[in-house]
Amino acid sequence: MNFEEQFHVTTHTTHTIMGLAEILPLEVIDKTINQKVWIILQSNREFTGTLVGFDDFVNVIIEDATEWTINDKNENELVMEHHGRLLLSGNNINMLVPGGKKDC
Amino acid sequence: MSEKMTFVWYSCFNSEQNQSSRPQSGHGTSQRKKFESPKREAIVDLSKYKDTKVRVKLMGGRLVVGVLKGHDQLMNLVLDETIEYMKNANDEVSKDKTRELGFTVIRGTILVSISPVDGSEVIYVQTS
Amino acid sequence: MSAVTQETTSASTQFLSDIIGKPVNVKLHSGMLYIGTLESIDGFMNIALSSATEHYENKNNGLINTYNSDVFLRGTQVMYISEA
Numbered sequence: 001m002n003f004e005e006q007f008h009v010t011t012h013t014t015h016t017i018m019g020l021a022e023i024l025p026l027e028v029i030d031k032t033i034n035q036k037v038w039i040i041l042q043s044n045r046e047f048t049g050t051l052v053g054f055d056d057f058v059n060v061i062i063e064d065a066t067e068w069t070i071n072d073k074n075e076n077e078l079v080m081e082h083h084g085r086l087l088l089s090g091n092n093i094n095m096l097v098p099g100g101k102k103d104c
Numbered sequence: 105m106s107e108k109m110t111f112v113w114y115s116c117f118n119s120e121q122n123q124s125s126r127p128q129s130g131h132g133t134s135q136r137k138k139f140e141s142p143k144r145e146a147i148v149d150l151s152k153y154k155d156t157k158v159r160v161k162l163m164g165g166r167l168v169v170g171v172l173k174g175h176d177q178l179m180n181l182v183l184d185e186t187i188e189y190m191k192n193a194n195d196e197v198s199k200d201k202t203r204e205l206g207f208t209v210i211r212g213t214i215l216v217s218i219s220p221v222d223g224s225e226v227i228y229v230q231t232s
Numbered sequence: 233m234s235a236v237t238q239e240t241t242s243a244s245t246q247f248l249s250d251i252i253g254k255p256v257n258v259k260l261h262s263g264m265l266y267i268g269t270l271e272s273i274d275g276f277m278n279i280a281l282s283s284a285t286e287h288y289e290n291k292n293n294g295l296i297n298t299y300n301s302d303v304f305l306r307g308t309q310v311m312y313i314s315e316a
Contacts, residue, residue, distance in 0.1 A: 010314075043255045043261070045311075052243070052247075053242075053246075053247075055242050055243050055245075059244045061247050062242065064315065076310050079289055079291040079302075080291070081291070082257070082314045083313055083315070084315030085247060085251075085314065086313070086314035087244055087248070087312060087313050088311070088312045089277060089310055089311055089312060092244050092311065094303075098233070
């Protein structure tokens with residue numbers, strides 16, 4: 001999924017306030033449901049998988065998640081692959097990238 | 105400023121007084137509710153940075169630069185063409201180690217600082 | 233928003249009720265991985281497991297400990313919980 005496409009998918013639900021189209025972060029996440037997502041934590045840990053859902057605290061549920069760590073040389077290291085759903089605590093989520101991670 | 109504050113406190117005190125003398129007073133309770141939940145407004149209007157490049161620092165030490173596409177009351181951000189500046193082995197953020205994240209959502213809960221890229225300049229670059 | 237006041241809702245509550253009594257993986261921020269049967273979980277992500285095994289990062293890194301009785305995990309330290 002290319003990011004531009006992703007972006008245009010999100011625009012039609014944006015709110016127009018005083019003539020300005022507002023893109024709301026939580027709507028972007030909502031639009032990512034059932035699509036690939038890449039989640040970056042505060043630590044050097046990342047998750048990729050299919051977004052199933054999220055809640056008000058942005059605790060996130062991902063399906064068939066792959067868990068990665070980034071080592072000192074900035075290389076990806078596979079930690080483990082999860083089958084089924086995974087509830088990731090929103091407490092330590094830094095960034096969510098719709099469309100997933102390149103090559104993963 | 106402080107006079108105004110005093111006034112607010114005074115009227116708050118007053119409404120409490122009213123309420124204790126008239127416990128069933130609807131007016132008193134609505135007054136009280138208003139004081140319990142003040143309307144929180146952002147001190148900076150992020151919409152003026154819309155479609156401009158911003159530098160965002162996050163809790164945990166991440167630094168990202170991207171074009172601000174949207175935000176909400178909780179300071180969650182939507183960035184496009186996001187680039188993350190990676191740390192090197194000495195935990196320093198360096199200019200040359202970057203990666204592209206593209207279209208991202210940044211959580212407002214872990215946001216440390218946000219500033220426009222234009223209008224700031226590099227005054228020191230760590231060389232080693 | 234502090235972790236202490238945090239309560240989960242909707243999508244997550246649904247998931248939590250689905251996986252009660254099933255085998256799960258729980259990872260803490262320290263990297264410790266617990267694999268066991270989910271006895272109980274609350275909105276703070278406090279977790280009780282029974283007959284759990286303890287590993288570091290993943291199963292392949294060897295067994296650190298086995299617990300025959302219950303294990304309680306503090307919600308603030310939980311990174312994720314997944315279906316095993």
